[in-house]
Each structure stands twice: as structure tokens, then as C-alpha cells.
Amino acid sequence: MPELSHVPGEPLHNPLLATQPGPYFGVFGGRYVPEALIAALDELDAEYRKAVEDPEFVDELKRLLRDYVGRPSPLTEAPRFAAEAGGEGSGVRVFLKREDLNHTGSHKINNVLGQALLVKRMGKTRVIAETGAGQHGVATATAAALMDLECTIYMGEEDTQRQALNVARMRLLGAEVVPVTLGTRTLKDAINEALRDWVTNVETTHYLLGTVTGPHPFPEMVREFHKVIGEEAREQILERTGALPDVVAACVGGGSNAMGIFNAFLDDPSVQLFGFEAGGEGIASGRHAARFSGGQPGVLHGARTYVLQDEDGQTRPSHSVSAGLDYPSVGPAHAWLHDLGRATYEPVTDDEAMDAFALLCRTEGIIPAIESAHALAGALRVGRAAADRGESPTILVNLSGRGDKDVATAARWFGLLGDDADDVNEGDQ
Amino acid sequence: MTSPAAPATDPAPARGGGRVDVTPSRTAELLRQVRDEGRPALIAYLPTGFPTVDRSVEAVRTLVEHGADVVEIGIPYTDPVMDGTTVQRAVELALESGTRVRDAFRLVRAVSDAGAVPLVMTYWNPVLAYGVDAFARDLAEAGGAGLITPDLIPDEASEWIEASDRHGLDRVFLVAPSSTAERLQLTARASRGFVYAASTMGVTGERATVGDRAEELVARTRERGAELVCVGLGVSTGDQAAQVGRFADGVIVGSAFVRPLLADGPWSERLAALGAVVDDLAAGVRRAREGASA
Numbered sequence: 224m225p226e227l228s229h230v231p232g233e234p235l236h237n238p239l240l241a242t243q244p245g246p247y248f249g250v251f252g253g254r255y256v257p258e259a260l261i262a263a264l265d266e267l268d269a270e271y272r273k274a275v276e277d278p279e280f281v282d283e284l285k286r287l288l289r290d291y292v293g294r295p296s297p298l299t300e301a302p303r304f305a306a307e308a309g310g311e312g313s314g315v316r317v318f319l320k321r322e323d324l325n326h327t328g329s330h331k332i333n334n335v336l337g338q339a340l341l342v343k344r345m346g347k348t349r350v351i352a353e354t355g356a357g358q359h360g361v362a363t364a365t366a367a368a369l370m371d372l373e374c375t376i377y378m379g380e381e382d383t384q385r386q387a388l389n390v391a392r393m394r395l396l397g398a399e400v401v402p403v404t405l406g407t408r409t410l411k412d413a414i415n416e417a418l419r420d421w422v423t424n425v426e427t428t429h430y431l432l433g434t435v436t437g438p439h440p441f442p443e444m445v446r447e448f449h450k451v452i453g454e455e456a457r458e459q460i461l462e463r464t465g466a467l468p469d470v471v472a473a474c475v476g477g478g479s480n481a482m483g484i485f486n487a488f489l490d491d492p493s494v495q496l497f498g499f500e501a502g503g504e505g506i507a508s509g510r511h512a513a514r515f516s517g518g519q520p521g522v523l524h525g526a527r528t529y530v531l532q533d534e535d536g537q538t539r540p541s542h543s544v545s546a547g548l549d550y551p552s553v554g555p556a557h558a559w560l561h562d563l564g565r566a567t568y569e570p571v572t573d574d575e576a577m578d579a580f581a582l583l584c585r586t587e588g589i590i591p592a593i594e595s596a597h598a599l600a601g602a603l604r605v606g607r608a609a610a611d612r613g614e615s616p617t618i619l620v621n622l623s624g625r626g627d628k629d630v631a632t633a634a635r636w637f638g639l640l641g642d643d644a645d646d647v648n649e650g651d652q
Numbered sequence: 653m654t655s656p657a658a659p660a661t662d663p664a665p666a667r668g669g670g671r672v673d674v675t676p677s678r679t680a681e682l683l684r685q686v687r688d689e690g691r692p693a694l695i696a697y698l699p700t701g702f703p704t705v706d707r708s709v710e711a712v713r714t715l716v717e718h719g720a721d722v723v724e725i726g727i728p729y730t731d732p733v734m735d736g737t738t739v740q741r742a743v744e745l746a747l748e749s750g751t752r753v754r755d756a757f758r759l760v761r762a763v764s765d766a767g768a769v770p771l772v773m774t775y776w777n778p779v780l781a782y783g784v785d786a787f788a789r790d791l792a793e794a795g796g797a798g799l800i801t802p803d804l805i806p807d808e809a810s811e812w813i814e815a816s817d818r819h820g821l822d823r824v825f826l827v828a829p830s831s832t833a834e835r836l837q838l839t840a841r842a843s844r845g846f847v848y849a850a851s852t853m854g855v856t857g858e859r860a861t862v863g864d865r866a867e868e869l870v871a872r873t874r875e876r877g878a879e880l881v882c883v884g885l886g887v888s889t890g891d892q893a894a895q896v897g898r899f900a901d902g903v904i905v906g907s908a909f910v911r912p913l914l915a916d917g918p919w920s921e922r923l924a925a926l927g928a929v930v931d932d933l934a935a936g937v938r939r940a941r942e943g944a945s946a
Contacts, residue, residue: 255803422855
């Protein structure tokens with residue numbers, strides 16, 4: 224656990240956790256990829272380091288985030304939702320960082336625009352990306368349209384079915400969407416196909432990886448493009464409450480939205496950080512995506528980190544009601560924060576997430592992404608436990624995406640479709 | 653930058669009492685021997701457990717009987733990002749049939765008993781899960797010569813470099829047409845046995861033509877200090893093997909051997925078809941340097 228007896232306002236660690244450079248986060252991270260990709264990773268790393276020192280790049284990205292994305296995203300207090308966490312008059316407060324209100328409907332656009340500007344600087348003409356829920360794919364297709372780049376999105380066939388609306392959205396934006404029919408037909412296999420494409424076409428193509436995992440420099444670079452979430456939220460909540468939050472909660476698939484909001488608080492020892500993984504049907508069922516509860520350190524997709532695997536090191540299939548969290552590995556910096564004890568990672572089941580999903584809809588009039596509903600469910604759990612101890616924490620939740628894409632799933636889950644429900648269900652299996 | 657190729661200085665006695673760091677590379681000895689015969693080696697890949705472990709033992713014996721000098725024994729892995737569709741299908745079938753990592757050691761023994769040099773080709777996570785030193789120990793005990801590691805670069809390989817020195821195993825790293833001179837040198841120094849040159853940018857699979865960049869890459873790799881360089885990716889016919897074999901110390905073939913085993917039909921027919929493909933490739937490497945002045 225972090226040292227708590229320190230002078231307020233002084234950095235907790237030297238060097239700061241928040242500025243930890245790649246390739247290694249403790250024993251995690253690295254570049255476990257074919258040699259064929261190393262030249263491209265070196266080029267990307269060099270270009271990225273030049274760009275962030277270049278006022279022209281920094282200003283252009285700021286301008287896009289303001290004028291195109293709509294940043295800063297608002298901070299919304301959710302009092303009726305909070306009352307469910309602590310009970311009436313408990314004093315538990317919940318604030319939502321509204322990444323769902325960004326253009327394209329999630330936090331993913333922050334990183335995509337940063338990388339797309341780098342693609343232009345590198346003179347490449349084509350981007351490829353993986354997507355699970357479709358949020359990163361939509362964001363990438365959007366940036367490709369904006370910046371006149373050829374775009375191919377790899378998406379597991381199972382995900383193309385459960386997120387059909389996002390497939391149509393990407394195609395409208397001019398992207399080619401390739402359903403991946405190999406392996407488990409989900410995000411993991413989409414990444415495999417994207418890596419194969421990249422090895423083949425690396426001279427013209429940039430792999431616009433959508434989360435804080437993969438080989439260096441992706442974990443560090445994607446964190447840097449998303450850290451604006453936490454920086455804004457920190458300022459907003461200080462202005463609103465006069466204090467730092469007690470708890471920051473986020474869902475963790477690969478971990479980009481969590482890293483984005485955690486980063487500004489990593490060196491504030493009073494702030495507890497919680498990452499909520501997909502507990503699926505429960506850890507005991509084996510059908511989950513809880514890498515910290517049910518996985519071990521290993522290597523997947525270029526990084527050493529926690530991986531769901533069997534005793535032979537074969538990747539075990541993950542499961543979640545949420546396509547965006549349905550991934551057997553996690554960003555290496557999360558593995559590092561986990562082992563340091565700086566952040567706590569807990570599973571949230573499908574049932575808990577869907578209950579929180581419905582609760583936010585009905586108490587606050589906000590339909591969250593099912594991914595983000597895992598963070599909401601976790602916030603409820605943390606808030607209730609604190610209220611039971613007689614505490615009244617302020618909880619900051621990263622509402623990483625909006626739930627439009629999940630309406631069909633939710634309608635089936637809650638039986639809102641009447642007689643048609645069975646037909647739709649069969650199509651989903 | 654650390655120097656992963658620093659000679660082993662570990663004074664711990666090796667099995668048998670000799671110093672580990674002077675164990676000669678079996679793969680390099682074989683490659684030099686066939687070079688002296690005026691030809692490149694045929695290095696043949698098949699995955700363990702495809703379609704079953706017992707049948708894969710028969711398949712690797714067939715490779716050796718028909719002229720493979722080195723057999724690259726694949727360990728099936730759920731996420732083979734350097735492999736094209738043919739090998740992906742085979743390893744998926746191998747995993748479905750319940751193949752375990754340790755089954756590869758049965759194939760290693762079979763290849764060794766049949767008189768060829770057994771190398772294991774594996775993605776890195778199965779080795780990590782087994783334990784790097786335990787894997788090296790068991791591979792050496794089974795008679796294996798070393799490892800080919802498609803997703804492990806020397807920069808990340810310190811644990812494997814130590815273990816391979818300790819157990820006298822070859823470590824074959826890859827280079828690609830995109831590799832810079834600095835990386836070619838790093839990889840050449842870290843490798844033991846030979847350097848695996850990827851003929852083209854891409855994944856495994858059969859191709860109509862082998863890229864022109866292969867010859868250039870082999871030359872650049874030699875300039876950077878590699879004595880022995882073998883070429884893989886895309887070679888599937890005797891003519892291609894003859895073409896590549898003009899400039900490479902070994903020709904690595906995989907998908908072309910997997911394809912006949914994926915076909916429908918009785919196993920004996922599939923094995924016979926495999927044998928015919930090996931014959932073609934083996935003839936290819938034997939005519940590679942015909943007419944070249946010795």
C-alpha cells in the first residue's frame with residue numbers, strides 16, 4: 224500500500240507514478256512482438272516523443288479535443304443514484320465524468336485523435352484497429368474520415384452480432400469492417416488479425432491500438448492521450464467540492480478509460496482507486512474476464528501482464544455481457560498498480576452491472592454503456608460498504624461511454640421486447 | 653543496451669561435467685556439414701498434436717525419412733499472430749484434440765531417433781507458463797537442439813539466454829526486411845545455431861513468389877555478423893527452395909507440409925502426400941547450387 228503519512232500537496236513518489244515511462248512498469252510491459260514490427264514501434268515511439276514536444280501538434284490536438292470532441296466533458300453529480308449507494312441522508316456523493324458526451328459516445332476518441340495526428344506526421348495512409356464493443360472502431364473510423372485515411376476495422380464475429388449498430392456506424396463512416404471468424408471470435412481474435420495485417424502492411428499502415436496494452440510505446444502513449452480525463456475531473460471536482468474525491472472508480476477491459484481517470488490521482492495518496500473488471504457469470508463459473516482474480520502473469524499481444532490462461536499458457540476464453548470488457552488480458556500499467564497495491568481491482572458480475580445500468584437510467588436519466596455500468600456497480604458496492612462503516616465518501620465514476628449501442632442487449636436482458644424477444648435472443652447466440 | 657550475446661560465464665557444472673558454454677551448436681554443425689556438401693539444409697515445420705499427438709509423431713518421422721535435415725516442431729498456441737490461415741487451422745485442431753505443451757518432447761525424441769536435428773518453434777507464453785529453465789531442461793533431456801521464438805526478441809530474452817546457455821541449447825531469433833542494421837547485429841549476436849530471416853513482411857503461408865527482399869536481407873544479416881542464415885515464410889515448392897537455397901544456409905518450409913495433412917482422406921494417403929511434398933522440397937535444396945562454382 225502507498226505510504227499515507229506524507230505532507231499534503233507533496234508528491235507521494237519520486238519519480239511520480241503518473242509519469243512512469245515505458246517500456247516497463249515494474250516487471251510488466253515490454254515488447255513481445257515479432258521483430259518485423261520493431262522498426263515501426265521504434266518509429267512510432269520517436270515520432271510520439273517529438274510530437275508531444277512540438278507546440279504545433281499539442282495545439283492541434285487541443286483544438287480538436289475542444290472543437291470536435293467537445294471537451295472538457297462535464298462532471299455531473301448523481302444524487303438520486305448516490306442515495307441508492309448510501310441510503311437517504313448518508314452523505315455519500317457520486318460524480319460522473321461524462322465521457323459518454325464526447326463525440327462518438329465514449330472516451331475512445333481522445334486517444335484516436337492523438338494517434339491519427341501521429342499517422343499524418345509519419346506519412347502513413349492507412350489505419351487498422353481492433354474493436355470489441357465497437358466504440359474504438361467507431362472512433363477510429365471517425366478520425367479516418369476526418370483526416371482522409373484508409374481504414375480497416377477488425378471485429379470478432381460474435382461482437383459484430385451483439386453490436387450490429389456500431390458495425391453499420393463504422394461502414395457509414397467509410398471504414399471496412401472485417402468480421403473475424405477465428406478462435407473465440409471476440410476482441411482477442413480481432414487483435415490477432417490486426418497484428419497479422421500490421422506485420423504484412425506495416426510500411427503504409429499504422430495499427431491504431433485502442434487501449435493501454437500491447438507493446439511499448441502503446442501503454443504509455445495511450446495513457447498520455449487519455450490522461451486529460453483525470454486532469455479535467457480533478458479540477459472540476461476540486462472546484463465543485465473543494466476537495467479531492469475519496470474514491471475513483473472505472474471499469475477495466477484493456478484499461479484505457481481507467482488509466483485516463485486514475486492518472487491524475489495516482490500520486491494523491493488519499494484517493495482510493497478502484498478498477499472493476501468483468502466478473503461475468505461469477506469467478507467460480509469460469510465464465511468471466513477478471514484477470515486479477517482469475518489470471519496469472521504472462522504474455523499476450525505484446526505485453527507482459529496478467530492474462531487469463533491455463534497451466535500450459537494457452538489463453539482462456541473470457542466472458543462478459545459487455546463486449547468492451549470481454550478480453551483475457553489487461554494493460555501492463557494496471558498489473559503494476561495492482562502489484563504495488565496502489566489500485567484495487569475487483570470483479571463485477573453481469574447481473575450487478577445490469578442492475579446498475581437500469582438504476583442509472585431510472586434515477587438520473589442517463590443510459591450508460593454496459594462497460595461503464597460495471598464502474599457504477601462497483602461504486603455502489605464501495606459506497607454501501609463505506610456507508611455501513613458510517614463514512615460518507617465522495618465517489619468519482621468515469622462514465623466512459625453511452626449506452627445507445629447496448630439498447631438491444633438491455634432490452635433482451637430486461638425482457639422489454641415482448642413476443643419478439645425470443646427471436647432476437649436466438650440471433651444473439 | 654545490454655549485450656545479450658555475452659558469452660556465458662556461469663561456472664555451474666553442466667550435466668555430464670562439461671562447461672556449458674562450450675557445448676557446440678548441433679544445428680550449426682548440421683548446417684556447416686550440408687554447406688560442405690554444397691547444399692542448403694531443408695528445415696521442415698509441423699505442429700505437435702496435429703491432427704493428434706500419435707499421428708504428429710508419424711508425420712515428423714515422414715519428414716525425416718523423405719529428407720528433412722532439421723525439424724521445427726511447433727507448439728500449438730491459442731494466439732499465433734505470426735501464422736497464416738493454414739497453420740492456424742492446424743494448431744486449432746491440435747488444441748481441440750487436447751495437445752499439451754509437454755507432448756512436443758515426444759516429437760523431439762522421435763525426430764532425434766530418426767536422425768534429424770529437432771528444434772522447437774513456440775510463442776513465448778507457453779514457455780513462460782512451463783517455466784523457462786524447466787522448459788530448457790526438459791527440452792535438452794528429450795534431445796532437442798533449441799528453440800525458435802517468433803514473438804521473443806533478444807531485448808526481452810535475458811531469462812531464455814541464460815537458460816539456453818545453461819542447458820546448451822540453440823536460440824533462433826528472427827530478422828525481417830524491416831530490421832535496421834543495428835537490430836540485425838543485435839539479433840545475430842544473440843542467436844545461436846542460425847538466424848531466421850523472414851523472406852517477406854507477413855505471416856506464414858504459401859506464396860506464388862518468394863520476395864526479392866530475402867536475398868538482400870540474408871546478405872545484410874551476414875554483413876552484421878551472422879555466419880548461418882536460414883530463410884522462411886512463403887517457400888512451398890522445390891523450385892522456390894532451389895531459388896532461396898542459392899543464398900541461404902537453410903530453407904524453412906511449413907504451410908506446404910501442413911496442407912496435405914489438412915486434406916480429407918485416409919491418414920495413410922495424407923502421409924503419402926506429405927512424403928511427396930517433402931521429396932519435392934528435398935530435391936529442390938539439392939539442386940539449389942548446381943552449376944555454381946564451388
